[in-house]
Amino acid sequence: MRLTPAVDVGGWITEADRRRRGSVSVDGSTSMIGGSAGLLGVLWLIGIGQGRVYWLPLGVLYGIVVTVVIGSRATDPGRGLIWGLGTGVLAWVLSVGTFLSLSSLLGFVELTTVDTHVPTLIRILLGLGAPVGLAVGLWQTRRTDGPLEPIDPVRALFAGGIAGVVGGWGFSIWMADVGMFPLVAELVGTTSPGLGRLVHFLIAVFIGVTFGLLFQRDARGHGSSMTWGLAYGLFWWLLGGLTLFPFFLGSTVTWTGAAVSGQLGSFVGHAVYGILLGVLYSIVDRTWLTLFYESDPLNRSVTAPGITVLQRTGWGLLASLVGGLIFGGIMWTTGDLVAVAELVGQPSPTVGFLVHIAISAIIGVTYGQLYCYESWTVGSGVAWGFLYGLIWWFVGALTLFPALLGAPLAWSGTAMAAAFPSLIGHLAYGGATGGVFYLLERRQRKWGRLHPRFTDRERDRRRTAGTPAPAAWLFILGLGMFVLVVVL
Numbered sequence: 001m002r003l004t005p006a007v008d009v010g011g012w013i014t015e016a017d018r019r020r021r022g023s024v025s026v027d028g029s030t031s032m033i034g035g036s037a038g039l040l041g042v043l044w045l046i047g048i049g050q051g052r053v054y055w056l057p058l059g060v061l062y063g064i065v066v067t068v069v070i071g072s073r074a075t076d077p078g079r080g081l082i083w084g085l086g087t088g089v090l091a092w093v094l095s096v097g098t099f100l101s102l103s104s105l106l107g108f109v110e111l112t113t114v115d116t117h118v119p120t121l122i123r124i125l126l127g128l129g130a131p132v133g134l135a136v137g138l139w140q141t142r143r144t145d146g147p148l149e150p151i152d153p154v155r156a157l158f159a160g161g162i163a164g165v166v167g168g169w170g171f172s173i174w175m176a177d178v179g180m181f182p183l184v185a186e187l188v189g190t191t192s193p194g195l196g197r198l199v200h201f202l203i204a205v206f207i208g209v210t211f212g213l214l215f216q217r218d219a220r221g222h223g224s225s226m227t228w229g230l231a232y233g234l235f236w237w238l239l240g241g242l243t244l245f246p247f248f249l250g251s252t253v254t255w256t257g258a259a260v261s262g263q264l265g266s267f268v269g270h271a272v273y274g275i276l277l278g279v280l281y282s283i284v285d286r287t288w289l290t291l292f293y294e295s296d297p298l299n300r301s302v303t304a305p306g307i308t309v310l311q312r313t314g315w316g317l318l319a320s321l322v323g324g325l326i327f328g329g330i331m332w333t334t335g336d337l338v339a340v341a342e343l344v345g346q347p348s349p350t351v352g353f354l355v356h357i358a359i360s361a362i363i364g365v366t367y368g369q370l371y372c373y374e375s376w377t378v379g380s381g382v383a384w385g386f387l388y389g390l391i392w393w394f395v396g397a398l399t400l401f402p403a404l405l406g407a408p409l410a411w412s413g414t415a416m417a418a419a420f421p422s423l424i425g426h427l428a429y430g431g432a433t434g435g436v437f438y439l440l441e442r443r444q445r446k447w448g449r450l451h452p453r454f455t456d457r458e459r460d461r462r463r464t465a466g467t468p469a470p471a472a473w474l475f476i477l478g479l480g481m482f483v484l485v486v487v488l
């Protein structure tokens with residue numbers, strides 16, 4: 001396998017990875033596609049009552065500028081969507097967000113007025129970022145230099161359908177508790193809870209299959225697939241929960257801070273659905289590949305699978321000790337260790353700390369198995385860790401922790417506000433764990449370079465710079481933190 005230099009990663013990229021990413025330039029036709037998508041996006045906003053006619057030139061300009069920025073990397077619709085959403089968050093931060101921050105520092109406006117700018121962020125994401133990214137990605141697929149790794153629709157249908165059902169089941173638990181199924185059934189002209197449940201699962205399967213079709217190339221491991229699933233789930237919260245659902249019910253589409261506050265339960269539900277969708281898709285898809293594709297005995301690893309699992313387990317444990325100690329210090333100051341100790345029936349902060357360290361070790365081990373080969377720098381390791389911390393805040397603090405204590409799911413504004421200090425701890429834990437894990441993993445990679453065949457294989461398995469991962473980080477962390485800060 002031939003290796004070619006790549007300045008952007010400070011090293012080398014294999015030809016297989018180059019084919020997976022693709023390479024394409026941006027020309028006038030691509031800019032026209034982006035500008036047209038921006039125009040159509042604004043027209044769609046006008047159609048649902050969230051746009052103005054005089055925004056049309058702005059939509060064209062936005063589409064052209066974003067196409068120039070992301071066009072060479074948006075080599076398929078899935079990548080285009082992620083890059084479009086990530087740059088949408090960045091555009092809001094650089095425009096409205098920067099203005100609000102400076103105005104607040106100068107005393108011109110109060111930070112509490114930021115919730116009035118929630119519609120602006122959603123308009124940028126749904127009316128500009130998503131359509132421009134999808135259109136450019138679809139157009140660039142035809143122009144990519146060299147063959148892209150083909151999308152297998154059967155794999156997407158099978159793995160995405162199964163993962164969509166499981167993710168829909170997780171979401172349905174909360175929907176049943178709050179009585180959402182009769183409202184969902186109104187989409188088909190009835191109020192039957194049973195029919196509403198069926199409609200819900202059909203939608204969940206549709207989202208799962210489209211997830212497979214869009215992200216089959218980039219969901220390379222369990223961790224990255226889970227991250228892509230979380231991003232796709234949050235995207236469907238914006239498009240489905242906040243927009244299409246009230247529109248098809250004949251209600252006014254409202255994107256204000258108050259409306260978002262009323263959809264916090266749905267926000268967490270879509271996040272949990274996306275997490276389950278991503279990890280289940282990866283498991284089923286990997287099983288499919290193992291059974292039907294990967295039978296070449298020449299593609300063996302430098303170490304046996306058992307040794308590799310043990311190495312990742314050890315690295316995850318060591319990394320989790322650093323993150324666990326940081327998170328434990330935060331929990332000690334907030335008094336949350338007593339609540340953790342109640343999991344074993346001992347309301348003692350010392351016992352709570354020991355339980356916390358044990359849980360941190362388990363989460364660290366799973367991080368090692370999920371996110372191996374995903375980081376290419378310390379910074380990327382920290383970013384993946386931040387995302388993993390956010391995932392465990394959704395899954396652990398808001399879902400499993402109250403369930404184990406016999407309490408309702410913490411998917412309400414009040415419960416999420418109470419758990420906000422825990423979010424900071426989860427992010428600190430994840431960032432430290434991800435950074436330390438990368439440093440430990442890097443030592444092993446240096447040893448693997450001793451033999452050219454091992455070098456080729458290890459570098460082919462590793463994610464490099466230039467993938468949509470930074471855009472996924474920006475969209476998930478940016479949207480998640482913005483929503484929480486505004487509505488809590």
